[in-house]
Amino acid sequence: MFLFDAHLDLSMNAILWNRDLTDTLTDLREREIGLKDLPGRTRATVSLPEMKAAEIGICIATQIGHSVSKKSTVPAWNSPEIAWAQTQGQLAWYRAMEERGLMRQISNLAQLDAHAESCSRPNADLPLGYILSLEGADSLLDLSYLQRAYDYGLRALGPAHYGPGRYAPGTGSEGGLEPAGRELLKEMQQLGIILDVTHLTDEGFWEALDLYDGPLWASHSNCRSLVPNQRQLNDEQIRALVERDAVIGAVFDGWMLVPNWIRGETTPESSGLMLEAIADHIDHVCQIAGSSKHCGIGSDLDGGFGNEQTPQDLKSIADLQSLTDIFARRGYKEADVEGIMHGNWLRAIRQAWA
Numbered sequence: 001m002f003l004f005d006a007h008l009d010l011s012m013n014a015i016l017w018n019r020d021l022t023d024t025l026t027d028l029r030e031r032e033i034g035l036k037d038l039p040g041r042t043r044a045t046v047s048l049p050e051m052k053a054a055e056i057g058i059c060i061a062t063q064i065g066h067s068v069s070k071k072s073t074v075p076a077w078n079s080p081e082i083a084w085a086q087t088q089g090q091l092a093w094y095r096a097m098e099e100r101g102l103m104r105q106i107s108n109l110a111q112l113d114a115h116a117e118s119c120s121r122p123n124a125d126l127p128l129g130y131i132l133s134l135e136g137a138d139s140l141l142d143l144s145y146l147q148r149a150y151d152y153g154l155r156a157l158g159p160a161h162y163g164p165g166r167y168a169p170g171t172g173s174e175g176g177l178e179p180a181g182r183e184l185l186k187e188m189q190q191l192g193i194i195l196d197v198t199h200l201t202d203e204g205f206w207e208a209l210d211l212y213d214g215p216l217w218a219s220h221s222n223c224r225s226l227v228p229n230q231r232q233l234n235d236e237q238i239r240a241l242v243e244r245d246a247v248i249g250a251v252f253d254g255w256m257l258v259p260n261w262i263r264g265e266t267t268p269e270s271s272g273l274m275l276e277a278i279a280d281h282i283d284h285v286c287q288i289a290g291s292s293k294h295c296g297i298g299s300d301l302d303g304g305f306g307n308e309q310t311p312q313d314l315k316s317i318a319d320l321q322s323l324t325d326i327f328a329r330r331g332y333k334e335a336d337v338e339g340i341m342h343g344n345w346l347r348a349i350r351q352a353w354a
Contacts, residue, residue, distance in 0.1 A: 001324055002119045004342035005059040005317075006249040007198075007220035007298035008046065009135070011090030012064050021047045022102065025316055039264070043306025046317045048102055051128060053318040057119030057342070058106065060219055060298070061094065061130040063087040063154075065139030066161045074163030074172070076138075083139035091152060094130070103128045107153040109353040116346055131349070133196060133219065136161030136170065143180075143187050150191045158196035158219070159184060160204060168204045171231045176203040182211055189214040194352050197221075197241070198298075202230070205237055209244070215352035216244060220251035220298030222281045227259050235288060242289045247348045249298020250278050254309040257281070268312040275311045275319070279326050282340065292336040296345045297323075 013019045017038060019028055025047050032041040051059070065083030066076035077083040097103040104127040106112050115129040133156035140146055146154075159181050160170030167181035177185075185208060188195060195216040197205055209216075218241060224232035233241070233248065241248060254268060255261035257277040282295045289295075301310065301317050313319065327337045339347075 001055060001321065001338065002116075002342050003054055003056045003297065003320060004345040005051075005056050005297055005299050005320075006217070006247075006345055007133075007251070007300045007303075008059045008061055009064060009300070009302050009304075010046070010059075010061050010130075011093045012062065013044075013046065013302045014093045015086070015089050019044065019047075022049070022097075022100075023047055025050055038304070040304065040306030040308060043308050044302070045307050045310060045315065046302040048097075048128060050316050050318050053316070054320050056128065056317070056320075057124075057126065058112075058115060058129040058131070058345075060133045060156060061103075062133050062135045063090045063139075064135045064161070065090075066136045066163075067138035067166060069164065072164055076163075080138060080141050080166065084141055084145070087134070087139045091132075094132070098127075101127055103130055105129075105153050106131050107155055109350065112346070112349060112353065116342075119342075131155050133157065135196075136165060136199070137167040137181070137184055138165055140167075140184070143183060146184065146187050146191065146193070150193060154193065156194040156196050156217075156219070157184075157188060158198050158200075159208070160199040160201070162199070168208075169201050170199040171201075174201055174203065176201070176207045177211075182207075185212045188212065192352070194349075197237075197246075199231070202234075202237075206240075209240060215246075215348065216241070217246045217348060218248045218298075220249045220300045220303075222251055222256045223284045226281055226284060227256055227261075229256070231256060238285055238288050242294050245294075245348070245351070247294055247296045247344045248285055249296045249345075250281050251298055251300045252278065252310055252314065253300055253303065253305060254311070257311070263309070267308065268310065273311045275313050275322060275326060277311060278323065279330055282327075283330070292332065292339055293344055293347075295340050297341065 065087040067083040159168040
């Protein structure tokens with residue numbers, strides 16, 4: 001089934017992890033044997049060939065350029081200028097993939113409809129369609145850079161990432177939006193850039209919903225009632241997103257799927273983590289919403305970890321296709337499954353771009 005993945009850090013993996021994503025997973029893993037610099041080495045689950053095997057026709061692909069002050073304990077770039085340069089290098093990688101015919105940027109409604117229609121055809125051999133998103137706004141030196149980013153195709157933005165931020169505090173922090181973040185939301189709404197509430201603090205979440213009247217979503221977030229953590233959405237936040245007709249993408253990082261996960265210690269085997277856990281989080285959103293129309297996939301499978309931190313029955317992003325059977329066993333109708341796998345994201349973007 002055609003799959004839409006709403007959160008993949010492809011360019012980060014290419015630029016920062018030095019991964020040739022045109023390789024097979026076997027090649028990627030073999031080239032990393034002996035490397036200890038980053039967690040998840042030799043355990044990659046994402047490459048462009050594997051995404052094709054997963055039948056991922058469209059994804060939300062990120063740029064990431066988190067910047068920190070001298071007092072911050074969060075690892076990131078030491079100035080906004082460096083962070084901006086990182087995002088531009090990531091953009092250059094996407095452009096190189098386009099030139100090779102492996103990826104195709106989607107930035108308007110006509111392009112979306114044409115590519116989605118092609119993806120629905122059996123055995124379609126297409127480049128990967130991608131919509132560009134910025135995870136964390138720190139790399140925007142000032143608000144004029146938002147227009148620059150929009151001009152090269154940026155269509156979604158999450159103001160926060162981890163720790164303190166120039167525009168908004170993120171995961172692991174507290175407090176509301178920075179003054180610049182409030183101005184950022186105004187500019188985003190004027191340009192029609194979709195707000196991604198993922199990684200916002202609770203205070204920042206509610207402030208953003210009050211200030212921003214445009215289209216929004218949570219590209220990769222799970223349920224706090226199942227796994228208590230600030231990174232997750234609580235039931236009140238889920239209800240608010242449903243009222244705004246937003247879609248919430250289920251994320252596949254182990255510590256967000258089962259409670260009491262200790263990163264670096266807990267394993268998929270010791271926790272009993274299986275793909276069924278994803279369905280648990282999606283079921284919970286469905287119960288709150290009263291339907292499956294607000295659920296999707298935002299796997300984040302290349303977000304700084306490998307299969308040491310994914311369900312046991314997921315060794316490759318291609319294994320996402322087994323979700324269709326899991327949903328069917330739980331009584332989801334085919335139309336609901338299609339919505340979760342791609343239809344709900346397409347509806348949200350069409351409404352945003354109409």
